[in-house]
Amino acid sequence: MDREVDRDELYVRWTEDRRAAAPLPLSEWLERYPSCREDLLLWTADAPIADLAERRPTYPDGEARAEAAGARAVAEFRARYQSPIESLLSSAQQRGLLPADLAARVGIGEPVLYKLERRMLLVATVPGTLVRRIAQTLAVSVDQIAAYVAQPPALARGAMYKSDRAPRVGAQQEFAAAVRTCPEMAEEEKSYWLELAARECGQDG
Amino acid sequence: MDAAVRSRSGTTAVISPLRPLVKAGRSREPVIEAQIRALLVCSDLELESRLSIADRADAGFVSEEAAVYLLRERHRAGDGEGATRIAERLVARSAGYVSRQIAAWNMRPHSHADDCMQDIYADMLQCLFDLSPGAEFWEVRFWLCLKRRVTNVVHHYAERRQIENSLTQARPDDDDQAQETDISDEAAPSGFARVEDRDAAAEALSQLPPNERATFVLRNYEGLPQEEIGRILGVSERQVRNRLVRADRLLRDWRARQMQ
Numbered sequence: 001m002d003r004e005v006d007r008d009e010l011y012v013r014w015t016e017d018r019r020a021a022a023p024l025p026l027s028e029w030l031e032r033y034p035s036c037r038e039d040l041l042l043w044t045a046d047a048p049i050a051d052l053a054e055r056r057p058t059y060p061d062g063e064a065r066a067e068a069a070g071a072r073a074v075a076e077f078r079a080r081y082q083s084p085i086e087s088l089l090s091s092a093q094q095r096g097l098l099p100a101d102l103a104a105r106v107g108i109g110e111p112v113l114y115k116l117e118r119r120m121l122l123v124a125t126v127p128g129t130l131v132r133r134i135a136q137t138l139a140v141s142v143d144q145i146a147a148y149v150a151q152p153p154a155l156a157r158g159a160m161y162k163s164d165r166a167p168r169v170g171a172q173q174e175f176a177a178a179v180r181t182c183p184e185m186a187e188e189e190k191s192y193w194l195e196l197a198a199r200e201c202g203q204d205g
Numbered sequence: 206m207d208a209a210v211r212s213r214s215g216t217t218a219v220i221s222p223l224r225p226l227v228k229a230g231r232s233r234e235p236v237i238e239a240q241i242r243a244l245l246v247c248s249d250l251e252l253e254s255r256l257s258i259a260d261r262a263d264a265g266f267v268s269e270e271a272a273v274y275l276l277r278e279r280h281r282a283g284d285g286e287g288a289t290r291i292a293e294r295l296v297a298r299s300a301g302y303v304s305r306q307i308a309a310w311n312m313r314p315h316s317h318a319d320d321c322m323q324d325i326y327a328d329m330l331q332c333l334f335d336l337s338p339g340a341e342f343w344e345v346r347f348w349l350c351l352k353r354r355v356t357n358v359v360h361h362y363a364e365r366r367q368i369e370n371s372l373t374q375a376r377p378d379d380d381d382q383a384q385e386t387d388i389s390d391e392a393a394p395s396g397f398a399r400v401e402d403r404d405a406a407a408e409a410l411s412q413l414p415p416n417e418r419a420t421f422v423l424r425n426y427e428g429l430p431q432e433e434i435g436r437i438l439g440v441s442e443r444q445v446r447n448r449l450v451r452a453d454r455l456l457r458d459w460r461a462r463q464m465q
Contacts, residue, residue: 006228006339006342007353008342008343008346008349008350008353009228009231009342011349011350011352011353012342012346012349012350015349015352026423026427026429026437027433027437030437041419041437041438042356042357042360043353043356044419044422044423044427045415045418045419045422045423046356046359046360046418047422047426048406048407048410048422048426049309049310049407049408049410049411050306050309050352050355050356051407052309052407052408053305053306053308053309053310054305056305056308056309056408057305057308058301058304058305058307058308059304059308062301062304062305062307062308063300063301063304064300065304065315065318065319065322066299066300066301066303066304066307066322067296067297067300068319069303069319069320069322069323069325069326070293070296070297070299070300070303070322070323070326071293071296072323072326073296073323073324073326073327073329073330074289074292074293074296074326074330076327077289077292077327077330077334078289081285081334082285128337132335132337132339135335136331136335141334142335142336142337
């Protein structure tokens, strides 16, 4: 299964092969790495332009503009990575993502996402892969997401409680249990995450 | 193997082995490992000084891969600001490369090019500060990892530009319409399709919509027959021929505009 093929490593191998005396045909690459088909076609189609760029000069103020663009990216990066996350869903909203979008991009069901939002999952049972995907999707650091989910559980936002007693947060749940009981995840998705949870956190798949 | 090195104070210190690469089969080049070991006992000032050396032939030059290792070690140790300063150096080092890539795509107006470059750097920073094994390849082949990110980002900007310039965007049903001009595998190609002047053709390729560009490159750069192109792209041979006709027309129009 090449689902987890490292794209960088594949790109390096593909690039170096192109320079070889007898490079592999494109069809061979597509056959060996079917899950990377779109990437391989993109690299092939854009290669003449990328190769040309290495031989041509930039426009007159190009390098200065690139440095300025880089400086802006670093400044944004500094600001973003220094502040604690207040809410996964708010961070997603700032990037124009609805909860359903965030859930879809990281590959979990919305109910599981909401449990993460409220820190209702035992942090030791949440796979690092999920934390990284959320960090990458929200363009924040893994540490920020990890710090967020490690906080105590929270009440549901906007929940109205009609009770004589103060509302209490329910008990936290294992990630694997949340996935197993999620009504919005396909069996294939569940198997994927349960397998990861078993591998990364020693949970029963 | 532990390395015994002389510290700034003159006493001998033993430093820990370098953090190994997680994924099997990966290794750092010996020259990069040697650079890293030397830098680990540098003061911040010395490190800053060495990172600003641009001449690769200079004995004090620090490779980008070594810089990435140090950046990740500082980040791992919680020194976010120290890591970010190294990132700034990598931005400065790569500015020429990134701007040449953008120039090759003829990205206009400048604001689009600037936004694209900022997105490239945002992507790069995200990768450099990602401590998972998936991102460690930047410590092995920095420039190719960057090149892949540049390719992805500029491609998406170019796609967006094509959508905005909808006159050149082929409608899906155009692909399958019968064309007056047919292109067989043996037919003589037009001036651009001949790709004898590859640089001129490559410069023009950035103007093509993605489908036409992919088809054109597979035909004229990879030398594939139309039947195979259709199989690879999941389209009929007629669609392949129609895309080649459209690509040819667009490239000739572009060349005519350049000559005015």
